[in-house]
Amino acid sequence: MxxxxxxxxxxxxxxxxxxxxxxxxxxxxxxxxxxxxxxxxxxxxxxxxxxxxxxxxxxxxxxxxxxxxxxxxxxxxxxxxxxxxxxxxxxxxxFPQPEVIRIIQDKRIQKQFYLDNNLPTADFVLTDSIEDIRKNIGFLPAFNKLGKGGYDGKGVQKLTTEADLSLAFTQPSLLEKAIDFEKEIAIITARNEQGEVKLFPTVEMVFNPVHNLVEYLFAPAEISEDILKQAQEIARNVTEKLGIVGLLAVEMFVTQDGKVLINEVAPRTHNSGHHTIRANHTSQFEQHLRAVLSLPLGDTTAHSKAAMVNLLGEDGYSGESKYVGMKETLAIEGVYPFLYGKKTTKPFRKMGHITLVDNNLETLKQKVSQVQHLLKVISE
Amino acid sequence: MxxxxxxxxxxxxxxxxxxxxxxxxxxxxxxxxxxxxxxxxxxxxxxxxxxxxxxxxxxxxxxxxxxxxxxxxxxxxxxxxxxxxxxxxxxxxxFPQPEVIRIIQDKRIQKQFYLDNNLPTADFVLTDSIEDIRKNIGFLPAFNKLGKGGYDGKGVQKLTTEADLSLAFTQPSLLEKAIDFEKEIAIITARNEQGEVKLFPTVEMVFNPVHNLVEYLFAPAEISEDILKQAQEIARNVTEKLGIVGLLAVEMFVTQDGKVLINEVAPRTHNSGHHTIRANHTSQFEQHLRAVLSLPLGDTTAHSKAAMVNLLGEDGYSGESKYVGMKETLAIEGVYPFLYGKKTTKPFRKMGHITLVDNNLETLKQKVSQVQHLLKVISE
Known part of the structure; x- marks a missing residue:
């Protein structure tokens, strides 16, 4: 057909x-x-x-x-x-295949997959109770992650000292050694049924320390050739070893001593690829379609440097969403808001994102900060 | 609101x-x-x-x-x-305002507007009968254009000698001196309610001589600085003199002796701007929205050289549309088909277009020819 x-x-x-x-x-x-x-x-x-x-x-x-x-x-x-x-x-x-989703859906199976396939990742132990965590107290500071159901910063918490043990998840979880990382980066890959694999350029993520969501990212990442090669090799390896058909978002840590470790992967289009709509010849969304429809993959080359800022519902506002500062935002050259069509806002709800395009990285970051101050989602 | x-x-x-x-x-x-x-x-x-x-x-x-x-x-x-x-x-x-559409809707009023506003255009006479045309026989070879209702190559015909008179339109029409032009180019402009005007880069059109539709275009046009300046000045002038709010597609002839003349304008998004979706920071469609919604206009800069080919229903086929050669087309780097969602095809019906992106103009034109041979719309 x-x-x-x-x-x-x-x-x-x-x-x-x-x-x-x-x-x-x-x-x-x-x-x-x-x-x-x-x-x-x-x-x-x-x-x-x-x-x-x-x-x-x-x-x-x-x-x-x-x-x-x-x-x-x-x-x-x-x-x-x-x-x-x-x-x-x-x-x-x-596509992606259920057997691939099954590996990724449970962070415990996902981590075991990396271990079984010699893919570099932070040390971890599986835990089912506070008792299990107490046994591995030497692992702290560590991230305690729920096996299933975590999303957008939920289901993940940091345990620093023994005093934090009472907070630990009692469902099937894992304890992952906190990495002293320099940067967090991501590469989105695509693989089609014919086995063709293409990688998007590397992005660098900047997190907001309060609500643990990506605050903004920019592409390409500011990394050395060596780090880039490690990251690309890891991203390609995990894609091929999973044998996924579709998109795979590979989030990675760059450690202080110049190693790259997988943080986690998502078998789908991803927040870290939104800028590709405006900055790359083929967007992650078109690429996902091409991959799952068994079509040739598109050219992932970036034609512009870009940044992407999440547009979150302003703290303290719930109800019918209202966008403040939109005209001022659109007046800045190279700034493109995307709204997600959500009629109601609540604190920190993802309401949209803004893509910024500028080939000067410093100007790009200044515009990010400008847009963060200008554009707000409140309620009527 | x-x-x-x-x-x-x-x-x-x-x-x-x-x-x-x-x-x-x-x-x-x-x-x-x-x-x-x-x-x-x-x-x-x-x-x-x-x-x-x-x-x-x-x-x-x-x-x-x-x-x-x-x-x-x-x-x-x-x-x-x-x-x-x-x-x-x-x-x-x-937006565009009815009074602006009224000027453009009737090619006779449109031509008179150019004359009244010192905007360069080919000489013409208004005609209501074959008799009127016979009186102006010295005007031939000329284009005979219907005042109203022409579209996509319909309502326009060339009269070369007295023998063609029997073909002439008998409704209100005009006779426009055939221009010995070197090229046909277009500039899409946008103007918002605040009076802000922005121009897209110039495109160059290549016509198919048989069915008189644009066969492909590329951007930027291969023209001298002098021609570019003339074209930009004309496009800006006609936009401001019409006072249009919205997009204006300004089609122009470049004559053999280096002059630029307005051919015609359209008060809307236009075939000659489709490539802007893939090749410019802001597309003509987003720009039209920004203009009519009284928002600041976007950056029209091209990040890539581009070509656009119309995808027409193959001659000899009518019925449920079927796309042949799509996978082969998508396998060429920088080639992006857009289908218009038409379930049935007929000869020369506009079924979609293909945008090609490549910074080497020669490669770009080779790819155009390749795609024209590969991708066909037939019926089941």
Whole structure:
């Protein structure tokens, strides 16, 4: 069956902002995308070719949803894998593959995968109770991460001394040695069914220490040739060893002594690739589509240096969202806001992002700071 | 009222491919776009925030359509102006303004406008009958253009000798002296309500002599500094003299003796600006939105050289469209197809376009030729 302007259907589990930008890319190739999300007002609901309200975590819903799709993909990884496995067994293409999502969905299995495949990562122990953590007290300071269900800074906490033990997760978790890292970087890779692999340029992330979300990132990262080569080799290796079809976002630490370690990966489009819409010949969203639709991958070259700032709901405001400073922001050359179509804001909710394009890295960072002061999401 | 993620509505008359790409840009800023088109399967019908089936040439339909919109714009110029004038008189913002569309909609008034404003254009006479044309036989060879209703190569014909007189239009038309031109170029300008004007870089058009449609274009045009300055001055002048709010596509001839003449203008996004989606920091579609929404205009700088080829329905095929050679096309670096979402093809129907990005102009032209041979739209 032809994919373009036809009865072909790509099923998409999740209808958030990542799905929204994927839909924009799908319009170029006139690919029909059918989207599943529990929120009837999800960012995708108005622009999907078809929008089904329902849970992507429910077996029956996902299985029924996939029936008339030829290919099924995701924009979030905590989906019902049993339904995807059944659809796959019945001949549907599910990309990324359920067996790959299964490895990544549980941070404990993910870490074990790195160990089994000689992929460099921080030392860790698996823990199921506070008692387990107490036994590994020598590991502190460490990050205590929930195996499943963590997202956007949730399900991760730092344990520094024995006094923090009472905070530890009691569900299946892991304890990961805190890395004395110099930088956090990321590379988004793509792999299609034919085994073609392409890497996007490396990005460098700057975190806000308070709410532990990426505050802004810029690309390309300011790293040495040696670090770049290590990072590219790791990103390619983990992609090929997983054998993923689709996008893989590989987040890495650069240690003080010049080593690169995998932090974690996500089997989908990612916050660290939003700037590619404006700064690279092919965006991460188009690349994901090409990969899961078994099309040749696009040129990932950057034509411009770029930064990306998350636009979070202002602290202290909840309710109908209102954007303050938008005209002033748009007046700055090379500044492009993306809003996620969320009618209501709450403190630190991801409401959108701003891409900044400027080939002078210093000017770029100044504009980031300018935009952070200008543009606010409050409520009426 | 805030424009973003709110109850604000932008009304769009026309739901074709130009509207479709405008909608993609509107998603970035989460602007609600309500679209009117007579074709229930128009390219916009699935992705508009709201889609109303109806005629944009009918007074009552357009007037009713505009009632709940704060701003109304167009993607095609043969719309009902009386309804737009009434909406404007009642306080709606209509951009481009009906009075500007009125000048452009009729090629006879448009030509007179150039004359009245000292804007260089080819000599012409107005004609209402074959008799009028016979009186001006000395004008031949000339282009005979219908005052109203011409579009995409229709309503224009060349009269070379007296023997062609029987073909002449008998409706109100004009006879325009055939220009011995070296090149045809275009500049897209934008002007917002505040009077800010920005120009896109100049593009050069290459026509197919058989069906008189643009076969491909590339940007920037290969012209001298002097020609560039003349063209930019003319484009800015016609924009400011019309006082248009929105986009203006200014098509111009470069004569053999180094003069620039206006061919015609269109008060909207235009075929000659499609490549800006991939090759310029701000696309023509985003720029049109910024202009009609009274936002600051974006940076029009090109980051890459580009070409754009129209993808026309193959001669001899009518029916459900089928794309042949898509994978091979996507495998060429820097080649990006855009499909317009038309389920059926017919000979020479505009089904999409392909943007090619390559900083070497020779390679770019080779790729154009390669893609023209590879990618075909046929029917099942």
């Amino acid at each position: 032809s994919i373009f302007s036809s009865d072909f259907k790509l099923g998409l589990l999740g209808g958030g902002q990542l799905g929204r930008m994927l839909l924009q890319a799908a319009i170029d190739l006139d690919v029909h995308v059918k989207c599943l999300d529990p929120d009837p007002e999800a960012p995708c609901h108005k622009i999907a070719s078809e929008f089904i309200q329902g849970s992507f975590q429910d077996f029956d819903t996902v299985y029924a949803f996939g029936q008339d799709c030829q290919v099924i993909t995701i924009e979030i990884e905590n989906v019902n894998l049993e339904a995807l496995e059944k659809l796959q067994a019945e001949g549907k293409k599910v | 805030s424009i973003f993620s709110s109850d604000f509505k932008l009304g769009l008359l026309g739901g074709g491919q130009l509207g479709r790409m405008l909608l993609q840009a509107a998603i970035d800023l989460d602007v609600h776009v309500k679209c009117l088109d007579p074709d229930p399967e128009a390219p916009c019908h699935k992705i508009a925030s709201e889609f109303i089936q109806g005629s944009f040439q009918d007074f009552d339909t357009v007037y009713a359509f505009g009632q709940d919109c704060q701003v109304i714009t167009i993607e095609i110029e043969n719309v009902n102006l009386e309804a737009l004038e009434k909406l404007q008189a009642e306080g709606k913002k209509v």
